[in-house]
Amino acid sequence: MANRPGSSLEFMDHREYQPGDDLRHIDWSAFARTDKLTLKVFREEVTPHADIVLDGSRSMALEGTAKAQAALGLAAAVAEAAANANFTHAAWITGDFCRPIHHGADSPATWDGFAFDSRTTPAEAVLRSPPAFRPHGVRILISDLLWMGEPIVALSRLAERAAATFVIQLLARDDVDPPERGNIRLVDSETNEIQEIFLDASAQQRYRDNLARHQDHWQRAAVQAGGRMLTLVAEDLVEDWDLGPLAAAQIVKVL
Amino acid sequence: MPVLTLPLALLALAAVPALVAIYWLRNKFRRQTVSSLMLWLDQRRPREGGVRVQSIQTPLLFFLELAALVLLALAAARPMLPLPDAAIPVFVVLDDSYSMGAGGDESPRALAEQTLREELRRLPGFSLRLMLAGSNVQLLGPPVRSEGDVLPLLENWTCTAPAARIDRAVALAADMGTDDARVIVLTDRAPGSPQAKDQRIEWWAFGQRRANVAFVNAARTTREEQDRCLIEIANLSDQPQVTEFALETSADGGARVTRLDLGPRQIHRVFMTLSQNTTALAASLSDDALDMDNRLLLLPPPRRMVRARLSINDQDLHQLVRDALDASGRVLITDARPELLITDSPEAAPTPDGVWMLQILTAPADAQAAYLGPFVVNRAHPLTEGLGLNGVVWSADKVEDTPGAVVVTAGDVPLLTDTRLAGDNHLIRLKFNPTASNLQNSTDWPILFWNLLQWRSGRSPGLPQPNVRLGTETAVRLDPIVEKVIIERPDGNRIELPVHDGSVSLRADQPGLYTITAAGADYSLAANVLYRDESDLSAAITGRWGSAPAADQLPRHYRGAAWILVILALAILAAHQVLAGRAGGRRQDIGG
Numbered sequence: 001m002a003n004r005p006g007s008s009l010e011f012m013d014h015r016e017y018q019p020g021d022d023l024r025h026i027d028w029s030a031f032a033r034t035d036k037l038t039l040k041v042f043r044e045e046v047t048p049h050a051d052i053v054l055d056g057s058r059s060m061a062l063e064g065t066a067k068a069q070a071a072l073g074l075a076a077a078v079a080e081a082a083a084n085a086n087f088t089h090a091a092w093i094t095g096d097f098c099r100p101i102h103h104g105a106d107s108p109a110t111w112d113g114f115a116f117d118s119r120t121t122p123a124e125a126v127l128r129s130p131p132a133f134r135p136h137g138v139r140i141l142i143s144d145l146l147w148m149g150e151p152i153v154a155l156s157r158l159a160e161r162a163a164a165t166f167v168i169q170l171l172a173r174d175d176v177d178p179p180e181r182g183n184i185r186l187v188d189s190e191t192n193e194i195q196e197i198f199l200d201a202s203a204q205q206r207y208r209d210n211l212a213r214h215q216d217h218w219q220r221a222a223v224q225a226g227g228r229m230l231t232l233v234a235e236d237l238v239e240d241w242d243l244g245p246l247a248a249a250q251i252v253k254v255l
Numbered sequence: 256m257p258v259l260t261l262p263l264a265l266l267a268l269a270a271v272p273a274l275v276a277i278y279w280l281r282n283k284f285r286r287q288t289v290s291s292l293m294l295w296l297d298q299r300r301p302r303e304g305g306v307r308v309q310s311i312q313t314p315l316l317f318f319l320e321l322a323a324l325v326l327l328a329l330a331a332a333r334p335m336l337p338l339p340d341a342a343i344p345v346f347v348v349l350d351d352s353y354s355m356g357a358g359g360d361e362s363p364r365a366l367a368e369q370t371l372r373e374e375l376r377r378l379p380g381f382s383l384r385l386m387l388a389g390s391n392v393q394l395l396g397p398p399v400r401s402e403g404d405v406l407p408l409l410e411n412w413t414c415t416a417p418a419a420r421i422d423r424a425v426a427l428a429a430d431m432g433t434d435d436a437r438v439i440v441l442t443d444r445a446p447g448s449p450q451a452k453d454q455r456i457e458w459w460a461f462g463q464r465r466a467n468v469a470f471v472n473a474a475r476t477t478r479e480e481q482d483r484c485l486i487e488i489a490n491l492s493d494q495p496q497v498t499e500f501a502l503e504t505s506a507d508g509g510a511r512v513t514r515l516d517l518g519p520r521q522i523h524r525v526f527m528t529l530s531q532n533t534t535a536l537a538a539s540l541s542d543d544a545l546d547m548d549n550r551l552l553l554l555p556p557p558r559r560m561v562r563a564r565l566s567i568n569d570q571d572l573h574q575l576v577r578d579a580l581d582a583s584g585r586v587l588i589t590d591a592r593p594e595l596l597i598t599d600s601p602e603a604a605p606t607p608d609g610v611w612m613l614q615i616l617t618a619p620a621d622a623q624a625a626y627l628g629p630f631v632v633n634r635a636h637p638l639t640e641g642l643g644l645n646g647v648v649w650s651a652d653k654v655e656d657t658p659g660a661v662v663v664t665a666g667d668v669p670l671l672t673d674t675r676l677a678g679d680n681h682l683i684r685l686k687f688n689p690t691a692s693n694l695q696n697s698t699d700w701p702i703l704f705w706n707l708l709q710w711r712s713g714r715s716p717g718l719p720q721p722n723v724r725l726g727t728e729t730a731v732r733l734d735p736i737v738e739k740v741i742i743e744r745p746d747g748n749r750i751e752l753p754v755h756d757g758s759v760s761l762r763a764d765q766p767g768l769y770t771i772t773a774a775g776a777d778y779s780l781a782a783n784v785l786y787r788d789e790s791d792l793s794a795a796i797t798g799r800w801g802s803a804p805a806a807d808q809l810p811r812h813y814r815g816a817a818w819i820l821v822i823l824a825l826a827i828l829a830a831h832q833v834l835a836g837r838a839g840g841r842r843q844d845i846g847g
Contacts (some may be wrong), residue, residue: 059290067290094660175290185284186294195292196284210294 011014012040016092049089049134050082053122053158054101054114055143056093058190062118065172068116070234071142076108077243078140081108081252090134094118094125094143121147135161139227140251142168145214151221158225165227166251167218173235177254178207190228258813264331270324278317288305319831323824328821334486334624335813343382343437344398346428347371349412350442351389352419353725354462354789363443363461363795364414370459373403373439384431385409387417389764390726390779415547417726417786425456437803443795457803462795466492468517468540469548469790473783475529475536475722477556484539484553486525490517491791492615498541500525505534531558535768535781548790552768552781554721561586561708561715564593572599572615575695579704586708595711616686618652624652625691626665637710638683641702652693658685678735679714679757683707699704714757718771718778724756725784728762733773740773745782 014027018035030038052075055061061068075091082089091111095118109208118125122143135138139162145151159165179199186195197203215231222229224236230249247254259265289295355364375381385395385408395408421440428438438455440446443462472487480522496517498684500526503510515523529536538551567573576597580586586595596603597613605612630644640664651670659672659682674682688759689695716734723729733740735757743749744758745767752759754773763769763782771778784790 062290063288146293172290174287179285179287183281183284185286186287186292186295187288189288189290191292193292195295197295207294212420214294243598 004139010151014038015041048082048085048087049137050078050087051090051092051131051133051137051139051162052078052082052104053092053094053098053126053131053139053141053143055117055122055141055145056095056114056116056125057115057143057147058119059144059146060170062172062174062189065090065174066234066238067170067172068142070232070237071116071170072108073238073241074142074168074232077108077241077246078142078252079108082138085253087138088134092131094120094122096120096125097129098122098125099129121149123147123149123151126157128156130157130160133158133160133162136163138163139165141166141172144171145218146171146175151218152224155221155225155227159227162226165222165225166249167222167227167229168246168251169215169218169229170234170237171231173233176211176233178204187203206238256579258335259329259684260333260335262332262802264333265328267328267331268325270328271321272535274317274320274324297837315504316831316834319827319834323827323831326820326824326827328742330817330824334816334820336816337813343378343381343435344432345383345437346386346432347380347383348386348388348421348424348428348438348440348442348446349395349409350419350421351387351412351414351416352789352838353414353416353547353784354545354792354795355414355443357465357792357795358463358613361463362414364412366461367441367459368409368412371439372402372405374439375405384428385412386424386428387411388419388421390418390420391418392424392427402797415725417638417724417784417789424811445794445796445798446800455650456801458800460796460798460800462792462797464795465544465792466490466494466496467543467545467548467790467792468492468496468498468515469545469787470538470540470551470783470785470789471522471548472785473538473551473553473722475553475556477531477558480531481527482531482533482555483534484525484529484554486527486551488515488517488523488525488540489790490519490521490523491787492521492793495519497544498543501539502527503537504529529555531555535779544792545790547766548784548786550766551783552722552777553783554768554781556721557717559712559715559717560713562591562593562594563587563595563597563708564587564590566596566600566603567599567615568601569617569689572617572689575689575700576615576704579701580708582701583705583708585705585712595707596611605676605680609678609680611681611683613683613685613707616652616684617688618654618686620690622652622654623650623688623691624653624668626668626670628665630670631661631664632663633660634658637713638662638671638673638703639704640706642699642706644694644697644699646693647697647699648691648693650688651686652688654686657684657686716773716776718780721779722781722783723763724786725763725766726783727782728760729780731759731761731771731778732774733757733759734776737773740771745769 014030017026017039021039025035025040026040027040030036054071054075060071079089079091089105091101092098093101093114101111103110122141139158141158154165155165181199181201184197184199186197219229228249230245230251243252246252355710356362375383380400382398382400383405384398385404385405387393387395395411399404399405399408416649419442421442425438425440428436432438437457439457439459442458442460445460446458468488468490470486471489472485474485476483488500498515498517499831500513501510517523534555540549542549563580565573565576565588566574580588593610595611595613597615599617601614601616603612626649628644628647630649632639632642632644649670651667651668653668655667657669657672659674661669662673663671670686672684674684676682687694694700714732716732717731718731720729731740732753737754739751739753740759741749741751742761744766761769761780763780766782766784769780769782802806
């Protein structure tokens with residue numbers, strides 16, 4: 001985990017007042033001298049912190065896949081990396097609301113009291129009751145992002161007053177590659193809704209196109225919210241726990 | 256039950272499992288749990304893939320295809336449906352002889368009709384033809400299929416015929432019907448002929464052995480100035496019978512009743528002489544089992560003589576002819592309005608006024624020849640009835656070319672010819688030389704003139720015989736100018752008949768008096784029931800011979816039903832096409 005703003009207030013610079021700035025930070029002496037509203041800019045030194053938000057929806061425990069294992073392992077890895085970087089951390093999981101995981105600030109081995117059984121999307125959970133994320137902390141969302149809706153809405157709330165926001169999309173291999181050809185009875189893991197379709201090459205390609213379009217929406221929303229997005233395949237991750245992609249995305253730093 | 260003509264075609268039903276397999280494989284879905292269906296909710300649905308399967312439509316199309324397949328397989332097996340039982344043909348032969356009316360309300364006819372109606376009510380369906388077996392066989396109306404249609408036809412079953420030609424009726428039924436046709440004979444006698452004993456013929460007899468006294472013979476002939484009558488009354492039973500014989504004539508003014516005690520099988524004969532002024536003679540017997548043969552009516556025979564004129568120059572020949580004519584007793588020699596001219600003049604020509612002419616052609620001695628025979632005789636000609644010509648020497652000329660149809664010929668030489676003239680007159684040429692012949696000394700000579708007079712008399716207007724037996728057909732000669740006659744039958748019905756060729760044929764199918772009115776002239780005809788065998792009820796019997804085939808043994812008639820199945824299959828396939836087209840249209844609409 002990289003170094004981030006410290007834990008003390010230290011004068012850093014002056015700058016011209018901008019509407020909306022805190023009036024308490026106006027340098028009245030400089031105003032007297034120059035007749036211009038000048039603002040004192042301080043470096044705030046705070047304790048570095050990471051909020052790890054796990055998607056608790058049922059799709060994260062998709063049967064026959066390694067998504068749940070990968071999601072937990074990934075969250076634990078991020079938490080351990082934060083601890084190694086002297087970050088405090090907090091683990092959250094989305095359900096009907098976004099709530100802290102029991103012992104989520106401790107070692108991942110002690111995390112308890114959560115399950116991937118929610119029918120509520122993380123966006124709804126975050127918007128329904130905004131979690132008390134620590135300001136200026138690092139926010140990491142681990143989810144498959146497979147719900148409908150504008151990504152920027154949820155991401156804006158997640159990235160609010162965050163020092164940095166990372167979105168890790170964790171997909172199963174079956175999410176990436178559509179089923180083989182034939183008559184398929186598709187069952188939604190969260191709603192149990194059923195759809196029977198005849199799957200052929202063109203249908204498979206359309207699925208891939210839809211997934212790519214969906215990921216692109218999230219990618220652009222992440223950038224718009226000042227964050228980054230990374231996609232991992234659960235089965236690939238659990239195969240050797242190679243965190244290289246996290247390092248490449250500068251979410252963690254490998255020493 | 257329907258039957259399949261080609262059951263092997265049902266092998267086509269093996270395609271049904273194939274169709275089921277196709278649909279089963281098509282409707283078999285691999286279950287796949289996905290994280291979310293959001294990526295599958297593709298609004299743009301191309302036709303080739305990714306189509307959401309219409310699970311409701313598919314079973315309907317499947318069942319339609321399955322039904323069409325089964326129907327076509329059944330049609331290929333050529334199913335045959337049994338025709339309704341109404342198609343079973345039944346021929347009923349009705350004995351129309353008058354013995355069927357014996358017994359009044361318990362007559363064989365009444366019992367037979369009752370039994371027939373019960374049988375018809377028992378049959379689930381039939382196609383019935385009634386055949387009236389009298390002196391001739393008559394079909395009564397078209398085939399009928401209900402008891403209500405049968406009853407009007409049975410009204411023609413009057414039982415007045417003197418005999419029943421059941422054998423002919425059965426043969427006709429066999430010709431008209433199919434092998435499975437039922438032939439039912441309703442009569443009062445036991446089957447006699449081997450054909451009638453055929454087990455396939457259902458012979459139902461309803462007769463009762465009854466005593467009966469009947470007129471069995473009667474005749475009235477003219478002799479000189481009187482009429483002689485003969486009447487025979489028979490006791491046709493094995494027991495003595497007593498009856499009252501009533502006789503009534505126009506001269507008596509009332510009936511004379513005589514009691515007759517008749518022994519078993521005794522025939523009582525009554526002879527009587529009537530004056531020529533006596534018109535009708537009516538006789539009757541006491542009522543018994545059969546009333547029809549208890550009435551008798553005898554009309555006076557015609558006393559008309561043939562008016563003939565002799566114009567024969569040869570005195571010997573004239574005498575020979577005159578003797579023959581006189582011997583017949585049926586000729587009146589006169590020059591006034593002759594009906595027959597007999598001449599030996601070769602130049603004589605027939606007149607068109609209804610005069611027949613017998614032209615006797617003699618020849619010189621040097622042109623003659625005597626013929627000993629053999630003589631060739633046209634037996635169909637009225638002149639040759641009873642003509643033997645045995646030992647006859649017939650002398651005539653040698654001319655071979657004689658006009659007219661040859662009646663008697665010796666070799667190539669015609670001896671007697673007949674030429675039909677206008678107005679139904681005849682010119683008869685007789686080549687005959689008495690000097691070298693013995694024909695005039697044989698019995699053939701008066702026979703020849705008797706036949707001539709009989710022939711000529713029969714061509715005069717009127718009835719040849721006023722008293723006939725029931726069922727006899729009589730030709731009534733009429734004046735050539737008459738075009739139609741009115742006949743009043745014994746039951747009072749009057750019928751009008753056209754005249755053909757100067758005569759009308761009348762069959763006396765009812766006993767009693769017939770009156771024929773033609774151009775102001777009336778002629779009477781009496782028809783009497785004089786049939787001993789038919790009146791003899793001792794042979795009447797009740798019983799049944801032959802049997803109706805059981806219902807399950809009757810051959811059934813079938814009709815092909817493949818076309819029905821094909822039409823149904825086509826209708827189903829059309830519905831399938833419509834449904835499939837609608838489904839395709841919906842997919843296209845969504846895809847667009």
